[in-house]
Structures are given as structure tokens and as C-alpha cells.
Amino acid sequence: MIQEAEKTSDVRLCYDRVADEYARRIYGELEHKPLDRQLLTRFAGSVRNTGMVCDLGCGPGHVARYMQACGVEVCGMDLSPGMIECARQLNPGIPFSQGDMRALPVADHARAGIAAFYAIVNLSPVDLAKALHEMLRVLQPGGRLLLSFHIGDDTSQVEDMWNRGTALEFSFFRVNTVAGHIRSAGFEIEEIVEREPYPPEVEYQSRRAYIFACKPVTRTTNA
Numbered sequence: 001m002i003q004e005a006e007k008t009s010d011v012r013l014c015y016d017r018v019a020d021e022y023a024r025r026i027y028g029e030l031e032h033k034p035l036d037r038q039l040l041t042r043f044a045g046s047v048r049n050t051g052m053v054c055d056l057g058c059g060p061g062h063v064a065r066y067m068q069a070c071g072v073e074v075c076g077m078d079l080s081p082g083m084i085e086c087a088r089q090l091n092p093g094i095p096f097s098q099g100d101m102r103a104l105p106v107a108d109h110a111r112a113g114i115a116a117f118y119a120i121v122n123l124s125p126v127d128l129a130k131a132l133h134e135m136l137r138v139l140q141p142g143g144r145l146l147l148s149f150h151i152g153d154d155t156s157q158v159e160d161m162w163n164r165g166t167a168l169e170f171s172f173f174r175v176n177t178v179a180g181h182i183r184s185a186g187f188e189i190e191e192i193v194e195r196e197p198y199p200p201e202v203e204y205q206s207r208r209a210y211i212f213a214c215k216p217v218t219r220t221t222n223a
Contacts, residue, residue, distance in 0.1 A: 008100065011122050012079050014166045019082030021162055023060035027090060030066055032202045035195055036117075036148075037066070039210050043115060043146040044070035051112030051140060056101055057119025061087030064094050067115065077104075102130040106138040113144040120149050121170050124156075125177070132185035141217040145187060149173055151194065151207040175209050187213040 015022070030037055044067050047053050051073065055064035058076030060083060067074045068091075076096040078084050087096045099105045101119065114135050120128055135145060152172020160167050175192060182189060190212040197205045 008079070011168065012081075014161070014168050015078075015080035016082035017166050018161050018164050019060075019080060019086050021164065022083070023086040023090065025162070027060045027062045029203065030062055033198060035193075039146065039148075039193065040066055040115065041070055043067075043113070043144065043212070044072045046144050047113035048072050050143075052110070053113035053115065054106075054111050054138075056114050056116040056135070058087055058096060059083050061091040061094060061096060063115055063117050064096075065091050068094060072113075077101075101134060102127055104134045104138050108137055109140040109143075111138050111143060112140055113146075114139060115146045117146075117148045118150065120147070120173075120178075122168060123171055125154070125171075125173075125181070128171075128173075128178070129181050129184065132181050132187070136186045136215055139215040141215055143215045145182075145213040145215075146210065147178070147182070147213070148208060148210045149178060150204075151175060151209050172206065175211075178209070179211065182211060182213050186215070188216055189213045 040063065048071050053067060053072050053074050055061065055074060055076040058064055058078045061076050064074045064076040074094060076087055076094060077099045079100055081098050084096045084098050120131065123131060150172045154174050154177055156169050156171045158167050158169050175194065179189060179192065193210040195208050197203055197207060
């Protein structure tokens with residue numbers, strides 16, 4: 001447990017150190033990603049007028065901003081206080097808070113939807129399973145999930161982000177691995193979309209996956 005806490009603290013501190021640069025590089029990325037916009041628009045249509053939707057692992061809040069523009073009641077959450085500060089400055093009017101997706105500081109059934117765009121990139125498979133169970137817990141019955149991630153052979157690599165002396169471990173997952181964790185958590189998968197990377201000037205050169213899922217609606221029958 002001590003080692004796990006230290007790793008979480010390291011990830012938080014690393015993102016705090018690069019928050020301003022991250023926001024500068026990433027905040028406008030959706031302008032250059034038509035499929036991402038299309039999928040977010042579709043997701044927004046499925047959760048509009050159903051309750052509060054969370055941009056989980058929100059970074060500078062660009063996904064939250066996009067969903068708000070689509071008419072969604074939205075909030076954001078990130079592990080890094082530095083990222084939260086950037087998100088608040090860039091997106092006045094959207095509430096952002098700090099939190100760990102493996103133990104969300106959110107009540108049961110409190111969210112109508114969760115968009116987690118590349119939010120699992122720093123999670124181990126064990127932590128991914130914890131996070132998905134938490135996502136299921138805080139979603140209302142029928143709540144929606146849109147999860148995106150880098151496709152790889154269930155491997156991780158350590159990189160120095162933008163040569164800033166900040167080393168982070170990044171996880172890449174097979175689609176079947178993530179889909180299996182999503183189903184094991186209790187979600188129903190609706191669709192899986194994969195794409196090749198956009199040009200190097202737009203993003204890191206990895207294949208991407210997007211999974212649409214929902215929390216089942218519990219039905220009760222009279223005896």
C-alpha cells in the first residue's frame with residue numbers, strides 16, 4: 001500500500017509540474033481530431049438532459065468544454081491539482097475538482113455519464129479494474145461511459161514528458177483486455193471504435209480505441 005501511495009503521489013506531482021505546458025499543447029487538440037469530436041458529439045447526445053456528466057481525468061478541461069458546448073451539464077475531475085487549476089482558468093463556469101478515479105469522492109448513482117479520454121494511460125491493469133468499478137458505482141442506472149485509450153500489447157513505458165525532467169509510466173492496452181475489464185466491472189458494451197493515429201504534429205503515434213458502454217438498468221419484478 002505504501003508503494004502504491006508513493007506511485008500515485010509521483011504521478012500527481014509529475015502532472016503538476018507540466019500542467020501549464022500540457023494545457024498549452026493539448027487544450028486545442030480536438031480542433032484537429034474530427035473522429036474524436038464526432039464520438040464526443042454522439043456521446044453528448046446520449047447524456048444530454050439526464051444529469052451531471054463527468055470529464056474524468058480532465059486535464060485542462062477541453063473535453064468538458066466541448067461537451068458543455070453540446071448542451072451537456074458537465075463537471076471535471078483530475079488527480080492533479082495543477083491540472084485542475086489550469087482547467088478552472090481556461091473554463092470558467094465549469095466546476096472542476098481533484099480526485100483519484102480508483103476511489104472517487106462521489107456518491108453512488110450521482111453521475112449520468114462519464115467521458116474518460118485517455119484517462120487510464122497511467123493505470124496498471126489492477127488499478128484499471130478498480131477505476132472501472134468506481135465508475136460503475138457513481139453512474140446512475142442507465143448511465144453512459146465513453147472510454148478512450150492507447151492500443152498496445154498490455155505494456156508500459158517510461159518517458160520524459162517534453163524533456164521537462166518529468167518521468168511518467170504510460171500504459172497501453174489490448175482492446176480485448178480493456179473490454180474484459182469493462183464487462184467484469186458490470187458494464188454492457190455497446191460499441192468499440194478503433195482508429196489509426198493522426199499525423200505526428202497532431203498527436204503521439206499510437207492507435208486509439210473508444211468504447212461506448214452503459215450501466216445496466218436494474219429491473220425489479222413483483223412477487
